[in-house]
Amino acid sequence: GAGVSQTPSNKVTEKGKYVELRCDPISGHTALYWYRQSLGQGPEFLIYFQGTGAADDSGLPNDRFFAVRPEGSVSTLKIQRTERGDSAVYLCASSLRTDGNTEAFFGQGTRLTVV
């Protein structure tokens, strides 16, 4: 596609439920990032993929959060036993190179609301 696509655009779930958020990066982009953004804050790094492998998952807040990118393209962020504090906009970004010293393209985000 022309840009980074994230689905769904909005997700409302009940506390304790499991959710999956999907990211379709720009075709050919090797690097993929997940961020979380709360109102009035900048994006907060969660995890970085270099191809299929998670090269840096130091931003994942706890073991309820997990992400995969099995074929090196589409990525899924998975959140188990959701809590109200998980409510935020989850952003995905991709870039052509993995050295980080290049432009990252962001999707429009998935707004997750845990009620």
Next chain:
Amino acid sequence: SQKIEQNSEALNIQEGKTATLTCNYTNYSPAYLQWYRQDPGRGPVFLLLIRENEKEKRKERLKVTFDTTLKQSLFHITASQPADSATYLCALRPDTGGFKTIFGAGTRLFVKA
């Protein structure tokens, strides 16, 4: 502690004037710094990247400076237009290894016609 700070107060300026936004960081030694624009309900859009050995970078009406001694970057929009109204985020990659990019909270800019 490590911090990246942007002015949390919104900046209101008149159309045609130059907008200047500030990004200060503490206890980082970034190899480069980036500026992004974010509109409500949208993801950030990359604007400019400036490396530690560059003092200034320009792109059309945009100019970024990077002072590694002051640990500060300034972002300028000249001849500002109402369409420039948005939140502007600065971001850096720490030199501690890893791949995380650290973002500031952003500064909201309003340009009045």
